[in-house]
Amino acid sequence: MLLKxxxxxxRVEQRFQDFADEVQPVVSAGAGKAIETITGIDAGRLSDTATESSxxxxxxxxxxxxxxxERKKNSD
Incomplete structure (x- = not known):
């Protein structure tokens, strides 16, 4: 019984490992896209701020x- x-x-550990191997690239890609989006938003805000300032x-x-x-015109 113990052997079974x-x-x-x-087998269960292997299934979990297989699942983790399949999911990990998707999670990494999602995190990369999130970071890219946040960076884009920050760049957009900086651009808007620079435009407003200029x-x-x-x-x-x-x-x-x-x-x-006007002062020069009035003084003449």
């Missing part, structure tokens, strides 16, 4: 130039 239990245990800088520079030209 031992063989059954070995837009604000351009608007600010335009307003300063406009004020400067």
């Amino acid at each position: 239990v031992s063989r059954t245990t070995v 837009d604000q800088l351009i608007r600010s520079a335009g307003e300063r130039a406009k004020r400067y030209l």
